[in-house]
Amino acid sequence: MQSLTTAQAVVSTLEINGIDTLFCLPGVQNDSFFDALYDRTNTIRPIHARHEQGCAYMALGYSMAKGTPAAYVVVPGPGILNTTAALCTAYAVNAPVLALTGQIQQSMIGRNIGLLHDLPDQLAILRGLTKWADRITTPAEAPGLVNEAFRRLLSGRPRPVALECAMDTWGRKAPVLLPTASAQPDPCPVDQDRLQEAAKLLGKAQRPMIVVGGGAQEAGEYVTHIAExxxxxxxxxxxxxxxVDGRHRLSVVMPAGHRFWGEADVVLAVGTRLQPQQQNWGLDDQLKVIRIDIDSQELDRQRNPEIGIIGDAKASLKLLAELLSKHVVKRGERAEEIAKTKAAAMKQVHDSLAPQISYLTAIRKVLPEDGILIDELTQMGYAARMTFPVYRPRTFISPGYQGTLGWGYATALGAKVAKPTSAVVSINGDGGFLFTAMELATAAKNEIGVVAIVFSDGAYGNVKRIQQLSFDNRTIASDLHNPDFVKLSESFGVTGMRANSPQELEAALSRALQSGKPTLIDCPVGELPNPWPMINMPRIRPQSN
Structure with missing residues (x-):
């Protein structure tokens, strides 16, 4: 037992659980917490942002780039509410992010008397955006609740969690028993019987296909082996x-995948919602689907699979590969067919999106193999999902189905903090970039060497195109008035450059990455071709009765 404040107990337990960085924005309800953090800055680095959304996006980027839990701390009320876009994005992309927030005085919670930052029910809001949330009410229970938060972050499907603590509880002192070890994930058994069934079905398949999502990020070796x-x-x-390395002969992205889906007889889906394939591309009785997912609720959201397997992707695929070796039958050579299908699909994409691809090619030429690209809701980002070759897991970071406009730059800062020796590039539109442009100050202060490329077209381009095509050119609230992005970045002490062509972008990005300094590259572009016909591909299989 040690005599500790609640704040000291929380900070110590964060350290025990491997948190080395806290993205934060202080305020009066958390004063005692930051006083406790002051004594631990040799092991936990505080990085304070200019807006609470920046704190949460940075924690999200850190978690997604590293694949481990990350944490942020902000004040209650409007402070924690400013982070909710990042929290719902963390939920969407299965990122283990811990949100820490203060509260009003403990005896006043829920009485709605109008204290600073009071909310009717803050904990209910947090529980609606996370897989688990709770309140710390005493110093003695703090280590257990923090460890419980990490157990939940590490167990099952990764998703954010949250803890709140009243401002007068942070500084309260009492005997505390700190944990002797970090929290451990719950065991996840391997379902050998179901995997045996899957091996038999896959082994006799004539036109098998594999679909992988974020839940398979640690299983690339076994995915590749099974595919081969x-x-x-x-x-x-x-x-x-x-x-699977984007250069591998069996690696495909959505346009080619759409064609393969139409002719597959067995699909192995690992760690993926399989949403566009099932809902948009279609299902029929000739298609057998095998699903491996750590979340049992995911298996049958849209249709019961032929075989549903609950389990960790890496452990399950390792055993599946062993079992499959006993059941694979001799099949016709598909290498030439797969190569032709990939080439035809990519030619269609290149013919449709040549301007975007020329810029993305310039980025890929310069970005190292382990370099990280942060996707944004922008014309360049949409094209990147289909055409940017990705060589390693966690090097293409996307907001998933949330489609969180403006998340990109702050998220990239967190990714760079997590991976300081890796090049990190954020691609942004001029609309989304200004959502977190104030974090240029955070990049400069902390020397976070992210390169932000701002493709500026003077509009919310996607919105404007829809208004033009679908609403008889009745454009409204879609044109933008922009600053001079180079001067803006320089005013923060960040290097500013301008590139007026793919060739100039390649040269500018090369200089920026060599410098290692925070950099913004303004890249003026005109109206870009519409990527959506390549993204929203039509039904290719009839729906099963």
Missing amino acids: MLEAPVLANRMGQGI
Whole structure:
């Protein structure tokens, strides 16, 4: 037992659980917490942002780039509410992020008397955006609740969690028993019987296909091995990119994957919602689907799979590969067919999106193999999902189905903090970039060497195109008035450059990455081709009765 304040107990337990950085913005309800953190800054680095959303996005970027829990701390009320876009994005992309927030005085919670930052029910809001949330009410219970938060972050499907603590509880002191070890995940058994069934079905498949999502990010070795055993194309979209090296002959992205889906007889889906394939591309009785997912609720959201397997992707695929070796039958060579299908699909994309691809090619030429690209809700980002080659897991970071406009730059800062030796590039539109442009100050102060490329077209381009095409050119609230982005970045002490062509972008990005300094590259572009016909591909299989 030690005599500690609640804040000291929380900080110590964060350290025990491997938190080395806290993204934060202080305020009166958390004063005692930051006083406790002051004594631990040799092991936990505080990085304070200019807006609470920046704190949460940075924690999200850190978690997604590293694949481990990350944490942020902000004041209650408007402070924690400013982070909710990042929290719902963390929920969407299965990121283990811990949100810490203060509260009003403990005896006043829920009485709605109008104290500073009071909310009717803050804990209910947090529980609606996370997999688990609770309140710390005493110093003695603090270590247990923090460890419980980490157990939940590490167990099952990764998703954010939250803890709140009243401002007068942070500084309260009492005897506390700190944990002797970090929290451990709950065991996740391997379902050998179901995997045996899957091996038999896959082994006799004539046209198998594999679809991977973010839940398979640690299983790339086994995905690749199984794909080669089956001669099966591997489809990845957004969170699954890089699980199989994008240069591998069996690696495909959505346009080619759409074609393979139409002719597949057995699909192995690992760690993926399989949403566009099932809902948009279609299902029929000739298609057998095998699903492996750590979340049992995910298996049958849209249709019961032929075989549903609950389990960790890496452990399950390791055993599946062993079992499959006994059941694979000799099948026709598919290498030439797969190569032709990939080439035809990518030619269609290149013919449609040549301007975007020329800029993305310039980025790929300069970005190292382990370099990280942060996707944004921008014309360049949409094209990147289909055309940017990704070589390793966690090097293409996307907001998933939330489509969180403006998340990109602050998220990239967190990714760079997590991976300081890796190049990190954020691609932004001029609309989304200004959502967190104030974090240029955070980059400069902390020397976070992210390169932000701002593709500026003077509009919310996607919104404007829809208004033009679908609403008889009745454009409204979609044109933008922009600053001079180079001067803006320089005013923060960040290097500013301008590139007026793909060739100039390649040269500018090369200089920026060599410098290692925070940099903004303004890249003026005109109206870009519409990527959506390549993204929203039509039904290719009839719906099963």
